[in-house]
Amino acid sequence: MASDGRPDRRGGLARWAALPAIAVTLALFVAPLGVMAAHSLWARDGGATVASWSLANYREFLGNEALLAALANSLEVTLLVTALSVIVAYPIAWVLAYRVPRRLQRLALVLAVLPFWTSYVIRSYSWLLVLSENGVINQVLLGLGVIDAPVGMGNTRGATVLGFVHFFVMLLTLTTFASLVQIKESYRMAAADLGASPLQVFLRITLPLSLPGVAVGAFLTFVLAIGDYVTPQILGGGRELLLPQAIMLQVARRADFPLASAMSVVLMLVVTAAYLAFAKRLRMDRV
Amino acid sequence: MADAHVELSGLGRSYGETVAVAAIDLAIARGEFVVLLGPSGSGKTTVLGMVGGFVRPSRGRVLIDGADVTELSPAQRPTTTVFQDYALFPHMSVAGNVGFGLAMRKVPRPERERRVAEALDLVNLTGFGRRGVHELSGGQRQRVALARAIAVAPSVLLLDEPLGALDLALRRQMQDELVALQKRLGTTFIHVTHDQEEAMSIADTVVVLNHGRIEDSGPPRRVYARPRTLFSATFMGESNLIEGTVEAREGALPRIATALGPLVVPGAGEPGDAVVLVVRPEHIAPEGHDDGRPRLALGHARIASAVFQGNYVRATAISLVDGRSVRLNLPPAARIAPDDELALTAAAEDVVVLPRGA
Amino acid sequence: MRRLRALPSIAILAAGYGFIFLPVVVLVLFSFQDGRLPVPPFKGFSLDWYEHVFANRRLMDGLGHSLAVALGSSAAATVLGFLAAWGLARARPRWAGAAQYVLMAPMTVSYLIIGMGLLITFNALGIPKSLVAVGAGHLVINLPLAFAICYAQLGEHQATVEQAARDLGASEAQALLLITVPMLWPALIASFCLAFTLSWDEFVIAFLLTRFDVTLPVAIWSMLRSGLNPETNAAGTLVFAVSIVLVLAVETLVLRRARRG
Numbered sequence: 001m002a003s004d005g006r007p008d009r010r011g012g013l014a015r016w017a018a019l020p021a022i023a024v025t026l027a028l029f030v031a032p033l034g035v036m037a038a039h040s041l042w043a044r045d046g047g048a049t050v051a052s053w054s055l056a057n058y059r060e061f062l063g064n065e066a067l068l069a070a071l072a073n074s075l076e077v078t079l080l081v082t083a084l085s086v087i088v089a090y091p092i093a094w095v096l097a098y099r100v101p102r103r104l105q106r107l108a109l110v111l112a113v114l115p116f117w118t119s120y121v122i123r124s125y126s127w128l129l130v131l132s133e134n135g136v137i138n139q140v141l142l143g144l145g146v147i148d149a150p151v152g153m154g155n156t157r158g159a160t161v162l163g164f165v166h167f168f169v170m171l172l173t174l175t176t177f178a179s180l181v182q183i184k185e186s187y188r189m190a191a192a193d194l195g196a197s198p199l200q201v202f203l204r205i206t207l208p209l210s211l212p213g214v215a216v217g218a219f220l221t222f223v224l225a226i227g228d229y230v231t232p233q234i235l236g237g238g239r240e241l242l243l244p245q246a247i248m249l250q251v252a253r254r255a256d257f258p259l260a261s262a263m264s265v266v267l268m269l270v271v272t273a274a275y276l277a278f279a280k281r282l283r284m285d286r287v
Numbered sequence: 288m289a290d291a292h293v294e295l296s297g298l299g300r301s302y303g304e305t306v307a308v309a310a311i312d313l314a315i316a317r318g319e320f321v322v323l324l325g326p327s328g329s330g331k332t333t334v335l336g337m338v339g340g341f342v343r344p345s346r347g348r349v350l351i352d353g354a355d356v357t358e359l360s361p362a363q364r365p366t367t368t369v370f371q372d373y374a375l376f377p378h379m380s381v382a383g384n385v386g387f388g389l390a391m392r393k394v395p396r397p398e399r400e401r402r403v404a405e406a407l408d409l410v411n412l413t414g415f416g417r418r419g420v421h422e423l424s425g426g427q428r429q430r431v432a433l434a435r436a437i438a439v440a441p442s443v444l445l446l447d448e449p450l451g452a453l454d455l456a457l458r459r460q461m462q463d464e465l466v467a468l469q470k471r472l473g474t475t476f477i478h479v480t481h482d483q484e485e486a487m488s489i490a491d492t493v494v495v496l497n498h499g500r501i502e503d504s505g506p507p508r509r510v511y512a513r514p515r516t517l518f519s520a521t522f523m524g525e526s527n528l529i530e531g532t533v534e535a536r537e538g539a540l541p542r543i544a545t546a547l548g549p550l551v552v553p554g555a556g557e558p559g560d561a562v563v564l565v566v567r568p569e570h571i572a573p574e575g576h577d578d579g580r581p582r583l584a585l586g587h588a589r590i591a592s593a594v595f596q597g598n599y600v601r602a603t604a605i606s607l608v609d610g611r612s613v614r615l616n617l618p619p620a621a622r623i624a625p626d627d628e629l630a631l632t633a634a635a636e637d638v639v640v641l642p643r644g645a
Numbered sequence: 646m647r648r649l650r651a652l653p654s655i656a657i658l659a660a661g662y663g664f665i666f667l668p669v670v671v672l673v674l675f676s677f678q679d680g681r682l683p684v685p686p687f688k689g690f691s692l693d694w695y696e697h698v699f700a701n702r703r704l705m706d707g708l709g710h711s712l713a714v715a716l717g718s719s720a721a722a723t724v725l726g727f728l729a730a731w732g733l734a735r736a737r738p739r740w741a742g743a744a745q746y747v748l749m750a751p752m753t754v755s756y757l758i759i760g761m762g763l764l765i766t767f768n769a770l771g772i773p774k775s776l777v778a779v780g781a782g783h784l785v786i787n788l789p790l791a792f793a794i795c796y797a798q799l800g801e802h803q804a805t806v807e808q809a810a811r812d813l814g815a816s817e818a819q820a821l822l823l824i825t826v827p828m829l830w831p832a833l834i835a836s837f838c839l840a841f842t843l844s845w846d847e848f849v850i851a852f853l854l855t856r857f858d859v860t861l862p863v864a865i866w867s868m869l870r871s872g873l874n875p876e877t878n879a880a881g882t883l884v885f886a887v888s889i890v891l892v893l894a895v896e897t898l899v900l901r902r903a904r905r906g
Contacts, residue, residue, distance in 0.1 A: 013817040017732025021725040021788060022744055028785045029751050032762030039765055049769075092661035099654040110896070112662065115669045117888035119846035121862050121869075122881035126668030129675065129873060134684035136671055170665060186374035189341060193361040193368050194388035194439065204387075208378050227755020229849050234869065244757050251853070257765050264758050275753070 040261035049257060057262035070246035071266065077157065077242060078226040081164040082218050088165060089172035090214065094206075096173070097180035109177060116170050124234040127163045128154050131235075155237025163231045168224075172217045179213020180206070219278045223271050243267055291350075292317040292475050293338065293443055298347035299499075300333050307333045308499040310347055315492075320469050320476045324486040325496035326522070331479045332447060334496070338477060339368045339445050351442060362391075365442035369449045373432040375420045381407070381431050382416035388439035406438040409468060426457050433465075437472065444469075446478040450485065462488050483523045487511065495519045516645040520565045525614055527571070529564040530643070533557060541640070546609040547586045554640030561643035569599070570637040571615035574630035583638065585631040588613055593623045604629065669885070676878035683875040694879040704880055707864030711845055714776055714860055718783035719840035723833055725784075726791025731825060734799035735807070752789045759785055760850035767854070774856045782850035787840035794839070798832040799825075831898045838895045842888050 043052040061067050092112070100108050115123065130136050133150035141147045153159055183206060191201045229244040236242065241249075243263065250260035291314035299310040308330040315321050323331040336342035338349055340361035348357045356364050367388065375384050382403050389399045407413055410430040415423075423431065429449060436444055446465075450458045466489050469476045480486055486493050487507040494504040495518070503510050503519035514520035517528070531545035533556040541556045542549050543564065556562050571585065586608035593602040600617040613631065617623055671683075679689035698704055729748060733741045751759060763782050764774075772778065806828065810820040826833070848862040855863060861884065868877045 013821065014732050014736040015738065017736075018729040018744055018748075019732075021729035021748060021792065024725060024784065025747055025751065025788060028763065028781050029754075029759065030747070032766040033754075033758075035766045035769060036758075036762045088661075088664075091657050095654045095657050095661075099651070100658075108658075112665060114889070115665055117842065117846075117892055118669060118672070118881065118885045119848065119862050119865075119888075121848050121866055122672065122884060123668060125865075125869060125877060125881065126672040129671050129683055129878075130668055132684060132873060134682060134873075136667070136685055139685045166664065166668065169661075173661075184372070184374065186370050186372055187376055189361070190368070190370055190374040190435075191376070191387065193339065193341075193366075194435070195362045195391035196387075197362065200391060205376060223753070223755075227757050229757050244755075247757065247761070251761065251764070257768070260761065261765065264761050268754065268758060271753070271755070 036261045037265055038261075039258050040265045042258045044256050044258050057259050058266075060259060061262055061266065066241070067246055067263065070241045070243045071270075073157075073240055074226055074243040075270070077161060077164070077232070078222055081161055081168060081225050082221045084161065084165050085168035085172050085221055086176075086214060086218050089169045089176055089217075092169070093173045093176035093180055096177050109174065112173050113170050116167075120167065120228075120230050121234070123167065124163050124231050127159065127166065127235055131159055131162070154235060155239060157236060157240055159235040159237075160232045160242075163235045164225050164228070167231075168221045171224075172214075172221060175217035175220070176210065176214055179210045179217075183209045215278070219274065222274055226271065227267060290317075290353075291315060292319070292352060293477070294350040295334070295338070296348045296350065298334070298337055298349060299345050300330075300337060300342060301345045306499050308337070311499075311501050313494065313501065313504070315475060315477065317475055318473045320466065320478065320489060320491045321494060322486040322490035322492070323477065323479045323494050323496055324481070324483055324490075324522075326481055328498070329496040330499040331481075331496045333499075335368075335445050335447055335477060335479050338443070339366050340364050341368075366445055367436040367439055367441040368445040368447060369432050369436045371447045371449065371451060373428050373449075375428055375431055375435075377420050379420070380416065381412070381418050381420065381423070384420065384431055385416075385434045385438050387435065392439065402438055403434075406434040409437065409471070410434045411464070425452055426461070429453065429461065433468075437468075437474070441474065443475045443477060446476065448479055448481070450480070450482075458485070459488075465489055487523070493523075495522060497522070513639055514565065514641070517563060517565075517641060520639065520641070525568050527566045527568065527613055527615075529566065531562055531564060533560045533562060543640070546611075547606070548584065548608075550583050550635075550638075552583070552635050552638045552640055554638075556640060556642075563641050563643055563645070565639040565641060566633050566637070568601075568614040568616040570633045571613070571631050572617075572633070574632055576632065578634070580634045580636060582632045583635050585613075585633060587628055587630050590623055590625050590627045590629065592625060593617070593621075595619070604631070606631075672878050673882050673885070675875055676882045678875045678878070681875070683873055683878045694875040695883075697876045698879045698883065701876070701880075703859075703864050703867075704861070707859050707861040710776055710858055711861040714780045714783060714851075715841045715844040718780045718787060718844050719837050721780075721784050722787035722791045722840045723837045726788050726836060727795045727826075727829070727833060729788075730792050730795035730799055731821065734796060735804065748792050749789045751785050756786060756847070756849045760853040763850070764853045774854050776855065776858050776860070778854040779851045779860060782854055783840075783844040783847060786847070786850070787843060790839055790843075791836035794836045795829060795832050798829050803828060834898050835895050838891045842891050845891075846884070846888065 039049065040057055041053050041055065043050050043054070043056055096105060096108050096112070118126070131153035132138070133152055137153065138147075138150040142150065187205050187209070188201050191205045192198075196204060227244060229248055232242040233245055233248075236245075244267075247260050247263045247267070250256045250263065293315040295311055295313040297310040297312060298308065299306070300308045311334070323334060325331045333342055337344050340356070340359060340363075344357060348355055350356065351365060361368070376387065379387070382400075385406050386399050386403045389402055394402070403416060404413075407415055410433050412427065412430050412434065415427070415431070420428070420431070429452075432449070450461050453461060462485060465476075465478075478489065490507050492504060493507050493510050495502040495510065497518045503515040510519060511523050514523060520526045520528075529545050529547065531543040531550070533541045534544045534549060535542050535558050537551055540551050540553055542551050543556070543562060545564065550564065552564060554562075566585075574584075586606055588604035588606045591603045591605050591612070593600055597619070599619055600621050600623065602615050602617055602623060604613045604615060605611070606613055607628070615631065623629075674687060675683035676694055677690050677692070678687060678694070679691035729744075733744060760782055763778065763785075767774070767778055803825070807820050807824055810824045811817070815823065846862060848866065851860040851863050852866065865877065865880050865884075868874065868880065
């Protein structure tokens with residue numbers, strides 16, 4: 001009997017329709033994660049993997065300065081990227097929501113998000129072009145006389161941050177816009193009517209009511225950025241490694257699946273911790 | 288008006304080709320409860336918006352206490368508005384909402400809390416300060432919106448159809464409370480509604496609006512009994528309309544030729560004028576009813592329907608003279624059934640004479 | 646009258662859009678560079694590099710592989726996601742909540758980790774790296790999206806229409822194929838196009854799970870080894886153009902439905 005009391009129309013088909021998708025997810029997602037978790041507890045011996053069941057890989061990770069640095073760098077960069085992206089995206093979203101005429105809003109949004117649809121390999125490469133010694137920025141700065149010689153801007157942490165922020169500003173503009181637009185206009189009118197200046201309307205009404213939406217976007221940014229391999233690899237150069245790059249190194253160069261697995265598990269734990277912290281916050285806001 | 292509290296002078300608003308409000312002139316006295324009454328599209332909400340500062344006039348001025356406030360923003364005007372959807376800030380408590388205007392005026396906390404409590408008392412929500420907005424019923428939210436608006440002691444309170452979302456019983460109750468509150472505060476209230484019963488219950492002055500123009504304005508009693516235009520006659524309550532032409536004047540009174548015969552009715556009009564006679568359903572009675580006042584014969588009619596409405600019988604009849612449909616109200620005890628034939632009469636002084644184009 | 650007030654807004658939009666479009670403009674502009682370096686000055690308009698792209702065996706093969714993987718994995722994701730959404734929305738078994746959780750879970754995990762998991766597992770099972778493996782990976786990441794999009798469209802209204810069809814004698818399969826699928830057609834197209842775009846652009850999983858036959862993003866990646874090259878610009882611009890066309894197709898379909906509905 002269907003739960004809402006309607007007559008049972010299930011028949012055989014609907015009951016089983018979801019099973020193929022579930023089977024695929026279990027086989028190609030859940031099981032591999034399990035295998036990876038198992039590998040994190042195993043060891044590499046010569047060219048093969050030995051099921052030794054120990055925490056050796058985790059100890060190695062925590063004991064290895066370079067690897068720990070990768071984790072620390074990832075956290076630093078990701079938090080910086082999240083903060084900067086929110087700060088840059090919010091004003092853009094605000095202008096789109098409250099200053100752009102309604103009939104143009106959709107078009108403005110589509111435009112703001114258009115570069116989203118270049119693949120991230122291409123986008124990072126494009127930033128390399130812009131930041132290179134012969135690139136646009138250097139040419140402009142040279143032309144303006146601000147610098148005497150071209151400055152190598154690619155292959156730095158700054159370049160990585162820039163590449164990330166560029167992507168996430170687009171994402172956050174979308175989510176923040178959605179959040180701002182659903183705040184009833186009458187709230188802002190009432191606040192103004194009661195004597196609030198435009199700045200006060202923003203600080204007391206608009207900003208607090210938009211924060212839940214901004215928080216969701218920021219969380220999404222954190223989770224997506226911390227797991228990204230491409231942007232730091234293309235724009236960061238070899239100088240500083242972030243966690244995804246360190247993981248890739250273990251796999252590609254050393255074929256050390258157990259250690260790579262352990263590092264991946266740590267990455268997943270960090271994301272889960274962020275999710276739990278965020279979900280708790282969300283539940284509190286709901287009340 | 289010599290020392291009007293609020294004055295609208297040639298105030299108008301157009302949107303491109305469309306005229307929402309034609310140039311209107313209105314003077315409102317201090318402490319008056321004014322109701323702007325009209326159907327949707329009449330411009331009443333636009334007028335309120337121009338007084339509050341949310342709509343920029345296309346022409347004309349708004350004066351409050353003699354000062355021209357036309358260019359001022361809502362925050363700078365001595366008005367506050369109660370919005371149709373209440374617009375209570377969802378992320379603040381009731382006390383936070385009610386005290387918001389005071390916080391904007393930098394009133395120190397102890398005084399602010401005192402005035403918030405006072406305002407909540409005035410709307411019968413004592414002790415509700417701590418509650419969250421989402422915990423309140425519709426009627427309670429409406430009162431909080433009211434409390435928030437009066438907490439700052441505005442010079443003029445603007446209300447945009449505030450009772451529209453309430454059920455009938457609650458609406459009637461709130462109407463009484465609004466009137467009591469207004470009398471107690473002495474603040475000038477400007478209230479917008481499309482409900483003419485509501486307008487008649489609460490207003491000191493009713494201003495009837497249609498298509499951006501003022502059709503009529505005055506105390507409810509007068510506007511109802513002696514409407515100045517056809518629209519006002521038919522919008523405020525129901526009316527029967529009889530067309531006619533002034534034949535002559537019999538002493539002080541015009542004699543008007545109509546399809547029902549010549550009728551002598553107090554009113555203005557020179558021979559040759561085209562006029563319309565307005566007769567309300569409750570003023571029509573069958574022949575034989577006599578209250579000592581001169582009565583007019585309105586011809587015979589056959590009852591088409593008679594429906595008991597509790598405190599009166601609502602009837603329609605077809606005139607046997609010109610075939611027109613007539614609306615009349617009869618006492619609840621009246622023994623009337625469809626197909627009965629009656630001779631209809633009305634007291635001459637209950638009939639209103641209006642020029643044909645009014 | 647209030648023009649001055651608009652100035653900060655215009656400045657913010659100009660700066661914002663400028664920042665967002667800067668790399669894309671540079672990419673596209675210098676793909677037409679008549680010269681060896683895709684950096685200023687712009688020496689003149691030339692389609693040479695596009696010719697190079699079309700002549701590049703590796704890139705063209707990669708293009709074909711990408712198309713195949715995208716088509717296959719998107720079709721599979723759309724069909725399975727739709728069936729799952731339909732099954733859970735109609736039958737509403739007790740385990741629907743848990744099932745939803747499982748089906749949406751891949752959205753919370755980084756592509757790198759999904760790819761890693763598959764790599765290690767396939768390696769342990771002796772399954773070689775291949776385009777099929779990539780397809781499997783893309784199926785995993787696109788399935789939750791297709792499921793979510795279709796599930797959102799299978800509300801009460803839609804259920805009533807199906808019920809009416811059953812009432813008139815249609816079997817479950819007939820109601821599904823003749824009523825539900827046509828009604829959900831925009832959602833299905835949207836799921837397919839979105840999945841296609843994500844698969845088409847996807848790098849990490851493709852990189853981990855291929856060896857000799859690679860997809861386009863992986864082929865472009867190896868082009869990066871040779872430094873800044875207008876050929877790379879041209880390849881990137883083409884990928885961008887295809888993605889835009891797909892997104893516009895989805896937009897138009899969604900718009901048309903909104904206008905009709």
